[in-house]
Each structure stands twice: as C-alpha cells, then as structure tokens.
Amino acid sequence: MKTFFKSVGFKILCVIAAFLLGIMIYGGASGGLTSVPAAISGAIITPLQSAFSAVGNWFGDVFSFGQNGRLQAQIKELEAEIAKLREQQVELDELRRKNELYSQFLELKEQHPEYQFVDADVIATDPSDPYNNFTVGQGSIAGIKVGNTVITPQGLAGVVYEVGPNYAKVRSLLDPGLQISAYDSRTREDGLLTGNLELALDGKLKLSQMDRDITASAGDIIVTYGGSYPEGLLIGTIAEIGAETDGLSKYAVINPFVNVGTISEVFVIVNYEDTTVPQE
Amino acid sequence: MKKTSFQQGNAALDWVQTRYLSWTAWGLLIVLFALLQAMPHLAIAGARPLFLIPLVVGIALFTGPIGGAAAGIAAGLLWDLYADHVFGFNGLVLMIIGCVVGLLIWLLLRNTWLTAWLLSVCAVLAQVLLEWIFCIAFAGEPDAWLILWHIMLPNVLYTVIISPLFYWLTRGVVRLLKRRV
Numbered sequence: 001m002k003t004f005f006k007s008v009g010f011k012i013l014c015v016i017a018a019f020l021l022g023i024m025i026y027g028g029a030s031g032g033l034t035s036v037p038a039a040i041s042g043a044i045i046t047p048l049q050s051a052f053s054a055v056g057n058w059f060g061d062v063f064s065f066g067q068n069g070r071l072q073a074q075i076k077e078l079e080a081e082i083a084k085l086r087e088q089q090v091e092l093d094e095l096r097r098k099n100e101l102y103s104q105f106l107e108l109k110e111q112h113p114e115y116q117f118v119d120a121d122v123i124a125t126d127p128s129d130p131y132n133n134f135t136v137g138q139g140s141i142a143g144i145k146v147g148n149t150v151i152t153p154q155g156l157a158g159v160v161y162e163v164g165p166n167y168a169k170v171r172s173l174l175d176p177g178l179q180i181s182a183y184d185s186r187t188r189e190d191g192l193l194t195g196n197l198e199l200a201l202d203g204k205l206k207l208s209q210m211d212r213d214i215t216a217s218a219g220d221i222i223v224t225y226g227g228s229y230p231e232g233l234l235i236g237t238i239a240e241i242g243a244e245t246d247g248l249s250k251y252a253v254i255n256p257f258v259n260v261g262t263i264s265e266v267f268v269i270v271n272y273e274d275t276t277v278p279q280e
Numbered sequence: 281m282k283k284t285s286f287q288q289g290n291a292a293l294d295w296v297q298t299r300y301l302s303w304t305a306w307g308l309l310i311v312l313f314a315l316l317q318a319m320p321h322l323a324i325a326g327a328r329p330l331f332l333i334p335l336v337v338g339i340a341l342f343t344g345p346i347g348g349a350a351a352g353i354a355a356g357l358l359w360d361l362y363a364d365h366v367f368g369f370n371g372l373v374l375m376i377i378g379c380v381v382g383l384l385i386w387l388l389l390r391n392t393w394l395t396a397w398l399l400s401v402c403a404v405l406a407q408v409l410l411e412w413i414f415c416i417a418f419a420g421e422p423d424a425w426l427i428l429w430h431i432m433l434p435n436v437l438y439t440v441i442i443s444p445l446f447y448w449l450t451r452g453v454v455r456l457l458k459r460r461v
Contacts, residue, residue, distance in 0.1 A: 007346075010346075013375065016353060017372060017375060017376075020353075020368040020372040020375070021368070023367055024366050027368065028366045124318035124362040126364045127328030127329070128328075128363070128364075128408075128411060128431065128432060129364045129431075130426075130430070130431040133364050169364075176422075197422075197426045197430075198423065198426065201430055
C-alpha cells in the first residue's frame, strides 16, 4: 500500500486529478465546455458517433421489429428464402421511412423558402439527462450557431446551446432552461413556453403567463411567436388549461408534436427572415 | 543460467507487445461502449445502461490501480464529451473508481464474478449519487428528487443487472491475450 502511494504512477494520477479538477472549475466558471475539449470532441468523437448512430438506427429498427414475440416465433419458423424476403422488406421500410421524412422536409422547405436549413443526424444523448437533450452531427462548419432553432417535419424540437466544429448540442423543448414565446393559433393568445420535470416525464410542457380571461381551449394548436425564433413553427396542442396558484394568470399543458426521445434526424434553421412586426 | 542479450531483447519485446495489445484492446472496448452508451436504442422502459462503469471496474480487476485509473480517465472523458454537465466530472469520478477497485483487489478482495458484481454495484451507486449531488442537487435543479427517482435509479438498476457480463468480457479478453502470448 505504502509503495503504491509513493510510486510514480500514483503521483501522475494525482497530477491528472488536479488537472481535471482545474478543468471542471474553469468549465463551471465559464458556463460550459471549454474550447479545447470541444475541439477534441469535434475532431475525434463526432465522426465515430455519427458512424455508430447510423449502425444504431439500423439496429434499433431491427430490434423493435424483433421485439414482437409473435413475429419472432414466425420468423423462427420461416425458411431461409422467406427470411431473406423479410430482410428486404425491412430495408424497403427503412427506405420508405427516409423517403417520407425527406418529402416532409421538402414540403417544409417549400412552405418556408426564407429558411436556410442544415440537415443533421442525432448522434448522442446522455442517459442521465431527464429532458432528452441531444447532440447532432453538424456544427459550426455547416453554419450552425448557438441559438439556432432545431425542427423536424412535425414541429419544433429544440434550440442549439453549444456548437463545436462538427457537432452541436441541442436543448430540447422539455428542458426548463429553454423559454420560448408562443401563441394559440386560433385565438392569438400568447404565453411563455417552458418545461418542468414533472411534465417532461410525461413528454409534456407548459405554456405559462397567459391572461386570466383567455378563450383558448383543449385541442388548440400552439406555435412560436417569433423574435428570437422563426414565427409560426408548430409546437403542439393544448391538453388542458388550469389557473396558476396566484389566481392572476392561467397556464396550458401542451402535448408537443415532436417526441424528442425518439427523433433520429432533424433540421437546423441556420438563417431566416424575421417576419414578426415589433409591438408598439 | 544467465540470459543472453538476445533472450533479454526478446523478453522485452514480448513485454512491450503484450502491453501494447492489451491496452489497444481496452481502448477499443472503452470507445465501443462509450458510443453504445450514447445511443438511445438500448433503453428499456426509459432506463438507459451506464456501460462504462462496470467496464472500468472489470478492467481495474485485471490491471490493478494504475491501469484501472487510466481506463477510468479515458472512459470518463469520453462520457464527458456528450454529457450535459461540466467537462471532467466523469473523468475524475471514474479515475477514482478504477484506482480504488484496483487497490481493493490488490490488497483485500478475491477476483471473482461476485466481488466484481458487488464492486460494480458500489461503483454505479457512487457515480450516480456523486453526479446527482454535484451536478443536479447543488446546481439548484428544483426537481432533483424526481430526477433521482425516475431517471437515475432506473439507469442504476439496468446497469447493475448487466454488470456481470462485463466481468466475463474483461476476463475473456485477458485470457485471450495470455493465450496469444
């Protein structure tokens, strides 16, 4: 034991521990990842993550296909020729899914010619993160900046909060750190969209600070207000409306269109024309 | 009988080759499981496995405190690259875990699958609780208890269940390398 604590190896470990502590203190003080690890991450790990993400997507499709016990039993009984046909079917489904996805993105592009998109794959998510924040495999080289909006054909997914050369970290809709002005597309009544953990566990979020006498109701569609983010992006539908504890305002629980826990491909809006008329 | 300089040279070459091969194998395993851990496809009922912790424990069991600490640093820093908290945290925690596990096996415990599993359980609990304390509770997260209960503890359970596999995996790698040499 004593020889271990006196060894060169142990002294090197102590130096590394002190160095890591220093990085943590510096990172904590500067509010995030330092530029050096960000560059290392971009250069080394992101290409590997992209490759594994592609393999993982394929694996995920096959895995979910095989989870059905009845189908699994049938597959076991099938002969080699039928199995081959099924493999082809899986490939075809994947191609069809991709085709549908790209058609939806194309539609979105046609609807909003003023948007400049960068398409990106979701390459990593942190298992300990309750809000499903994620990392995408495109970064500053593709023109992505902090604050850019991330969408899918279904609607808003999140906002970029950290960018490296070839990756970007995205804060999901469900994260309380993200606050977005939004309004009811039917009544134009607005509020502030935020997440909280209790709702996030059910995949929902909250539109707060709404007037006490709102006429919005369950089923109404909520869209972004504009300003910091493009106006009119779909967010979700109102599930229920309630009164805040202070009695002065109301809130709406929103069912988002995008399930951030399952998305694998997104579009990042790197540039758009702000059509919001500034309020007097 | 005294060894000739040729025999001594060969022995040194074997030693370098063994170390080079074993650390290449450990490095590849660490990269593989860091990437698998980052993928959401392996989730069961919302719980995600923390592969890197039992892997570091497994490596530490067969390489000792310095090897375990080195594996912990590598695994932890790879995890930090996509983790949503301050960079370096997992590097430091897994380094300590690797070093402590290596020391315990050196000085106190027998290297069996049961001790490996118990050490993995302790290591997973230690990492998760430290992360919860320093990155969630101290960071002022209002729903810290909910995060611990609904997110972190299911991850712990999932990891604990699969932990013995990592003992057999690392033992298999060690045996394979020994046989080759």
